[in-house]
Amino acid sequence: EIVMTQSPATLSVSPGESATLSCRASQSVGSDLAWYQQKPGQAPRLLVYGASTRVTAIPGRFSGSGSGTEFTLTISSLQSEDFAVYYCLQYNTWPDTFGQGTKVQIK
Amino acid sequence: EVQLVESGGGLVKPGGSLRLSCAASGFTFDVYSMMWVRQAPGKGLECVASITRSSAFINYADSVKGRFTISRDNARNSLYLQMNSLRVEDTAVYFCARDQSPIDHWGRGTLVTVSS
Numbered sequence: 001e002i003v004m005t006q007s008p009a010t011l012s013v014s015p016g017e018s019a020t021l022s023c024r025a026s027q028s029v030g031s032d033l034a035w036y037q038q039k040p041g042q043a044p045r046l047l048v049y050g051a052s053t054r055v056t057a058i059p060g061r062f063s064g065s066g067s068g069t070e071f072t073l074t075i076s077s078l079q080s081e082d083f084a085v086y087y088c089l090q091y092n093t094w095p096d097t098f099g100q101g102t103k104v105q106i107k
Numbered sequence: 108e109v110q111l112v113e114s115g116g117g118l119v120k121p122g123g124s125l126r127l128s129c130a131a132s133g134f135t136f137d138v139y140s141m142m143w144v145r146q147a148p149g150k151g152l153e154c155v156a157s158i159t160r161s162s163a164f165i166n167y168a169d170s171v172k173g174r175f176t177i178s179r180d181n182a183r184n185s186l187y188l189q190m191n192s193l194r195v196e197d198t199a200v201y202f203c204a205r206d207q208s209p210i211d212h213w214g215r216g217t218l219v220t221v222s223s
Contacts, residue, residue, distance in 0.1 A: 043215055046211050055211075095166070095169075101151055
């Protein structure tokens with residue numbers, strides 16, 4: 001199965017600053033990469049799919065990039081509601097596999 | 108509004124069985140593939156099983172192959188997961204999810220605890 005590796009595991013950021021989250025695939029997944037946000041006690045929420053296409057309801061401060069094996073989610077000007085755990089998911093090859101998550105916490 | 112509501116979780120002993128259900132509403136159920144995803148306490152996410160809209164293609168994670176069975180009833184807008192030979196490591200919140208490649212909607216989940 002394709003192994004997804006996220007870095008860093010934890011990111012400490014001050015409100016208003018930007019955050020850059022990385023996700024690496026063990027083999028190429030093309031652009032079949034999505035990003036999710038999960039808050040405690042909630043289901044994940046889809047933010048980005050196709051590596052860079054933002055879901056309609058998601059604020060413009062979230063942007064995704066990359067292809068092949070290297071992907072990035074950038075959150076510009078972090079708001080209080082953005083502190084959460086973020087997961088990448090490859091859906092190119094079954095089993096669809098998630099990264100282990102990056103926790104974005106308040107600095 | 109898309110809604111996915113899971114039920115059927117609970118406490119079961121190792122080796123036991125449980126059947127999860129997911130009631131879907133707010134969309135045309137038989138147009139979409141569906142999936143079960145689980146999350147062990149404090150851990151990450153694992154896709155457990157997927158099923159295409161007509162049940163023609165079904166996939167399982169290696170960790171549950173031969174023990175779990177995914178199925179659906181399009182007439183009832185429902186998704187199921189039959190879990191047999193449960194192990195302690197199957198303890199998790201199980202989410203029902205709509206697969207739009209990728210998953211675009213999730214239920215709130217149902218907790219399955221496997222413990223003696």
